[in-house]
Amino acid sequence: MSNSKQSEARVVHSPVFISGDDLETPMLKILRQDGTTYAGAELPEIDKTLALKIYDTFLFIRALDERMVAAQRQGRISFYMTQIGEEAADIGSTAALDAEDMIMAQYREQGALAFRGFPLEQFMHQLFSNENDLGKGRQMPIHYGSRDLHYMTISSPLATQLPQAAGYAYGLKLEEKDNCVICYFGEGAASEGDFHAAINMAGVYKVPAIYFCRNNGYAISTPSSEQFAGDGIAPRAVAYGLKAIRVDGNDVLAVLKATQEARRLAVEENQPVLIEAMTYRLGAHSTSDDPSGYRSKKEEEKWREKDPVARFKNWLIAQGWWSEEQDAADLEQKRQNVLAAMKKAETVAAPKVDELITDVYDVPPQHLQDQLDELKAHIRKYPEAYPKTAGRLDDE
Numbered sequence: 001m002s003n004s005k006q007s008e009a010r011v012v013h014s015p016v017f018i019s020g021d022d023l024e025t026p027m028l029k030i031l032r033q034d035g036t037t038y039a040g041a042e043l044p045e046i047d048k049t050l051a052l053k054i055y056d057t058f059l060f061i062r063a064l065d066e067r068m069v070a071a072q073r074q075g076r077i078s079f080y081m082t083q084i085g086e087e088a089a090d091i092g093s094t095a096a097l098d099a100e101d102m103i104m105a106q107y108r109e110q111g112a113l114a115f116r117g118f119p120l121e122q123f124m125h126q127l128f129s130n131e132n133d134l135g136k137g138r139q140m141p142i143h144y145g146s147r148d149l150h151y152m153t154i155s156s157p158l159a160t161q162l163p164q165a166a167g168y169a170y171g172l173k174l175e176e177k178d179n180c181v182i183c184y185f186g187e188g189a190a191s192e193g194d195f196h197a198a199i200n201m202a203g204v205y206k207v208p209a210i211y212f213c214r215n216n217g218y219a220i221s222t223p224s225s226e227q228f229a230g231d232g233i234a235p236r237a238v239a240y241g242l243k244a245i246r247v248d249g250n251d252v253l254a255v256l257k258a259t260q261e262a263r264r265l266a267v268e269e270n271q272p273v274l275i276e277a278m279t280y281r282l283g284a285h286s287t288s289d290d291p292s293g294y295r296s297k298k299e300e301e302k303w304r305e306k307d308p309v310a311r312f313k314n315w316l317i318a319q320g321w322w323s324e325e326q327d328a329a330d331l332e333q334k335r336q337n338v339l340a341a342m343k344k345a346e347t348v349a350a351p352k353v354d355e356l357i358t359d360v361y362d363v364p365p366q367h368l369q370d371q372l373d374e375l376k377a378h379i380r381k382y383p384e385a386y387p388k389t390a391g392r393l394d395d396e
Contacts, residue, residue, distance in 0.1 A: 025234045027246045027278065030253040033306060035314025037253070044257035048321050050095060054252060055316055056330075057091050057115045058309045063334035064110070064120075065283070067342060068127060072287045076346060077127050079141045083108045085250070085282035088308035089214050090184060091115050092255030093275070096263055097182060102168055104152045104161040104183040107142055108214065108281075112184070116149040120337060124345030136359075137351040159189040162198035162211070169207035173270055180208035180266040182259075187276075188219025190233045196240075202272040203241030210262045211242070211274040214249065216281045221294040237274035249277030250308040253315070280306070350388040353379070 145153025165183035
């Protein structure tokens with residue numbers, strides 16, 4: 001509260017405590033599961049072209065996630081994270097943005113990148129860490145990045161992107177650009193100190209930023225009830241001077257509408273916004289996780305009935321823009337495309353070992369060169385342990 005607002009505040013002469021119950025956070029819902037809309041619901045700006053692009057991305061992500069989990073189980077890639085059940089959150093919000101708005105993702109927003117046109121082949125190059133990977137094989141699988149598509153390369157540590165988003169948005173404000181930053185994170189990341197530092201900075205400097213929280217109920221295996229005692233994440237934004245809205249994260253029309261309005265506030269008024277999308281991940285946290293140890297099948301089935309992809313499909317069919325026959329044929333074609341791209345990508349050679357350091361500095365410092373020489377010596381000594389890189393030493 002500013003000094004002026006403090007001076008205007010209601011004065012009392014006996015203790016009055018406020019609690020979370022004094023701030024009721026409504027949830028925006030537009031689309032029912034059967035594809036009908038709620039009475040009086042305000043639809044987002046959407047036409048047939050945008051609607052089909054969103055749904056096409058939904059089906060692509062379903063095919064990609066399905067195939068790559070199987071690939072990890074077969075030992076073809078080392079790690080994967082699905083976004084099954086959460087597609088409406090990142091894809092619906094990205095659809096509300098300008099192509100030059102910066103996306104800072106956590107690690108479950110491959111749908112946002114796909115919506116922007118990231119090629120299937122590049123998804124595969126990154127997952128297999130081969131020489132065509134834009135990151136030159138330096139990152140874990142699913143840690144994508146694309147300068148051309150304004151998608152900041154993902155970092156594994158939770159919440160690092162939140163203060164970065166505030167800083168980047170401040171730069172946009174100083175340059176007077178008509179763009180914003182959208183920063184994705186989970187409710188678990190909101191328990192990190194970086195969350196509070198970031199939204200405090202965003203609120204103080206009034207930067208064009210949208211903080212988008214995917215509240216899927218679990219920080220890996222820790223349920224929300226054990227993470228925080230308050231009413232979710234949205235109320236926290238108010239305390240730091242941001243506007244906040246809570247949406248049904250499985251309702252792509254609600255997500256699209258909320259983000260369109262949030263972008264207007266961010267770009268036209270330099271008013272940062274926090275969107276809390278209430279959703280659920282139907283898959284495991286990652287291929288290293290077994291959710292049966294901390295949640296029930298009954299709970300999962302309850303949320304499977306709220307599938308955001310099926311919900312939007314029902315709406316598209318009701319508009320006369322889609323059919324069950326098209327759906328089955330398109331999904332099968334995407335599965336075939338993903339499989340073909342995967343088989344091709346896994347035959348591409350690994351990056352050359354020298355590329356670990358060659359573009360980090362203009363001239364690699366001696367200590368890095370020494371480490372590289374030691375690594376090459378080690379690989380030459382044990383080539384059988386490094387079948388993909390033993391033949392990729394630049395000096396041989």
